[in-house]
Amino acid sequence: DAGVIQSPRHEVTEMGQEVTLRCKPISGHNSLFWYRQTMMRGLELLIYFNNNVPIDDSGMPEDRFSAKMPNASFSTLKIQPSEPRDSAVYFCATLREPHGNTIYFGEGSWLTVV
Amino acid sequence: AQSVTQLGSHVSVSEGALVLLRCNYSSSVPPYLFWYVQYPNQGLQLLLKYTTGATLVKGINGFEAEFKKSETSFHLTKPSAHMSDAAEYFCAVSEKAGTALIFGKGTTLSVSS
Numbered sequence A: 001d002a003g004v005i006q007s008p009r010h011e012v013t014e015m016g017q018e019v020t021l022r023c024k025p026i027s028g029h030n031s032l033f034w035y036r037q038t039m040m041r042g043l044e045l046l047i048y049f050n051n052n053v054p055i056d057d058s059g060m061p062e063d064r065f066s067a068k069m070p071n072a073s074f075s076t077l078k079i080q081p082s083e084p085r086d087s088a089v090y091f092c093a094t095l096r097e098p099h100g101n102t103i104y105f106g107e108g109s110w111l112t113v114v
Numbered sequence B: 001a002q003s004v005t006q007l008g009s010h011v012s013v014s015e016g017a018l019v020l021l022r023c024n025y026s027s028s029v030p031p032y033l034f035w036y037v038q039y040p041n042q043g044l045q046l047l048l049k050y051t052t053g054a055t056l057v058k059g060i061n062g063f064e065a066e067f068k069k070s071e072t073s074f075h076l077t078k079p080s081a082h083m084s085d086a087a088e089y090f091c092a093v094s095e096k097a098g099t100a101l102i103f104g105k106g107t108t109l110s111v112s113s
Helices: none
Strands: A005-007 A010-013 A019-024 A031-038 A042-050 A053-056 A065-071 A074-079 A088-095 A109-113 B003-007 B010-014 B019-026 B032-038 B044-050 B056-058 B064-068 B073-078 B087-094 B107-112
Touching (some): A010 A019, A053 A065, B019 B032, B019 B087, B032 B073, B044 B056
Antiparallel strands (some): A031 A042, A031 A088, A042 A053, A065 A074, A088 A109, B003 B019, B056 B064, B064 B073
């Protein structure tokens, strides 16, 4: 059974460019979470979806960040325009509701904005 | 609001020694508690979890944790450390099944020979 698949694994981009991170959840998992990991702030929840609907986006840092889940098998996190302080590892994680209580993480997308 | 405090950002032990990583939580309802491990350049992997029932839970790789409601703690232990245990460990809490996890800042475990 394939796990959570994220792409790209690594991205280096220049300040001001648009960045799109992608996530394919585990088949049958209907909740999806985007987390950001930095040395300073640790793991922060950015947004989470249930059945493709955003439930809590209070962690999205600012309007430059947006996330979508157009269908059950795909989600994107977009940063436009990117800034150096956005450099971090972005994790996608998924869960099968209502009975599951274990969240499974992808390998992460390592973003560097120069 | 929920929160997690991990005491000690870095713990060093010798191979074969006891591992103790501390976690205290704050939650307004009976919590679900988790420990995840992160190896370098990898995602997070579930070590163990407490939802209901027995307060001592056993996980993978010989780790276990005990939920102590009176102390609002969920400390992670392993009787004998192995070099391969060197990693970063995260404690997390959620208020009900299926909701987002709130993570602690993490504890880096170093194991020396």
